[in-house]
Amino acid sequence: MTKKIDLFAHVLLPEFYEKMLMLDKTLPDKLPFIKNTVLTDMKKRQELLPSDVKQVISYVNINPEDYLLGKAASLLARKANAELLATVKDNPHAFAGGVAMVAMNNIPDAIEIVDDFVLPNAEIVGVQLFTRHLGKSIADESFKPLFEKLAKCDVPIWLHPVFDERKPDNNIIFSWEYEQTQAMLQLVQANYFQEFPDLKIIVHHAGAMVPYFAGRIEQILPEHWAKDFKKFYVDTALLGNSKALELCVDYFGSDHVFFGTDAPLGVLPAGATTEVSDAIDQMPILQAEKDLIYYGNYEKMMQKEV
Numbered sequence: 078m079t080k081k082i083d084l085f086a087h088v089l090l091p092e093f094y095e096k097m098l099m100l101d102k103t104l105p106d107k108l109p110f111i112k113n114t115v116l117t118d119m120k121k122r123q124e125l126l127p128s129d130v131k132q133v134i135s136y137v138n139i140n141p142e143d144y145l146l147g148k149a150a151s152l153l154a155r156k157a158n159a160e161l162l163a164t165v166k167d168n169p170h171a172f173a174g175g176v177a178m179v180a181m182n183n184i185p186d187a188i189e190i191v192d193d194f195v196l197p198n199a200e201i202v203g204v205q206l207f208t209r210h211l212g213k214s215i216a217d218e219s220f221k222p223l224f225e226k227l228a229k230c231d232v233p234i235w236l237h238p239v240f241d242e243r244k245p246d247n248n249i250i251f252s253w254e255y256e257q258t259q260a261m262l263q264l265v266q267a268n269y270f271q272e273f274p275d276l277k278i279i280v281h282h283a284g285a286m287v288p289y290f291a292g293r294i295e296q297i298l299p300e301h302w303a304k305d306f307k308k309f310y311v312d313t314a315l316l317g318n319s320k321a322l323e324l325c326v327d328y329f330g331s332d333h334v335f336f337g338t339d340a341p342l343g344v345l346p347a348g349a350t351t352e353v354s355d356a357i358d359q360m361p362i363l364q365a366e367k368d369l370i371y372y373g374n375y376e377k378m379m380q381k382e383v
Contacts, residue, residue, distance in 0.1 A: 085337035312337025
């Protein structure tokens with residue numbers, strides 16, 4: 078049985094969730110997916126977790142920065158991070174690591190979180206950012222110092238989509254992937270990979286639209302920007318779809334693709350682990366490449382065996 082490290086699995090841990098409900102009691106109505114108890118109940122989660130899978134956990138997209146000013150938002154993010162770290166430490170058989178939260182309306186403290194929380198704790202393997210923060214593109218100049226810090230410290234970024242609220246017709250099927258693709262383009266055109274060659278960005282949902290539009294990327298963009306698209310890392314969270322994953326691996330390379338399922342979301346009650354695993358197993362690639370996707374690329378990036 079091949080071991081699997083699920084790079085992109087989500088939680089909404091109880092203490093943090095309770096604090097967010099104090100700020101906005103309507104969250105379950107606005108975001109119905111957070112009613113899934115597997116997000117909050119770690120005992121139930123582990124009962125449903127396949128024995129060959131360990132998860133890397135990150136919070137769902139509920140951000141203190143959208144409700145609180147800089148200092149207060151950072152304080153709540155730090156408390157959420159402490160709860161995340163404790164959860165990973167208490168459940169090492171289930172969780173391979175945790176991904177830190179930062180408040181993007183307090184960039185100085187976000188940088189401090191890298192120094193005093195991410196780097197000292199081996200269980201914390203990266204920082205999660207979103208395609209838009211505070212209504213701004215992730216490539217907004219005000220966020221750049223954090224990217225510089227993460228690249229300098231060799232801390233990977235988990236990039237997750239959120240809706241662009243300027244658009245009137247957002248939907249979870251197609252808009253999510255558009256937002257992800259746009260953010261990738263914005264980061265490339267901001268020359269982040271040129272300026273920060275050690276930058277590591279892991280993109281949710283298999284690189285979204287990028288593999289499908291590879292020809293347009295290569296024909297329309299300058300050569301150096303087209304090449305920069307291949308510097309992203311991606312996961313396999315497509316709810317299955319082996320043919321799409323083939324295209325993803327063909328574009329990014331098997332050394333840039335990680336097993337990720339979006340658990341426990343997508344397929345109730347606990348996520349699409351089976352569907353994504355089956356899609357990988359059905360791909361006409363070498364077993365050695367599948368092993369890279371399932372666990373090898375993660376262990377290489379983190380420089381440790383899980």
